[in-house]
Amino acid sequence: MSGCKNWKEMKDVGKPKKWQDVPMGGIAYGASAENVETGQWRSIRPVWNEDECISCMLCWVQCPDRSITTDENGKVTGVDYFYCKGCGICAQVCPKKAIEMRPEAEFA
Ligand code: SF4
Ligand code: SF4
16 A cells, blocks of 8 residues: 555655555545436426327437336336436437427426
């Protein structure tokens, strides 16, 4: 392990001569984004129309936030508004126009 414990010590000893002298950096743990309600950023909301949907899964594939929900058979069931940021990609790719983007204010 490195003989240097922190940046103050690094400053004292100067530039590290080998990688073992570089102090340990911070650690970001995975899965922390799961608790972030990114849906609060949304200004327009995708509204899914079950009657028009043919469950082609294009919206599910393209959604950058994994916000299109499905049942155990892989059929689309709607939108998870906890994560959906309202980017509108799902509505753009839907071949049946089964998703309509509406102002979030309508649902306040
Ligand atoms: S892209 Fe449209 S038709 Fe296809 S699953 Fe999504 S909402 Fe349904
Ligand atoms: S609006 Fe964007 S984030 Fe929301 S469900 Fe559609 S593709 Fe996903």
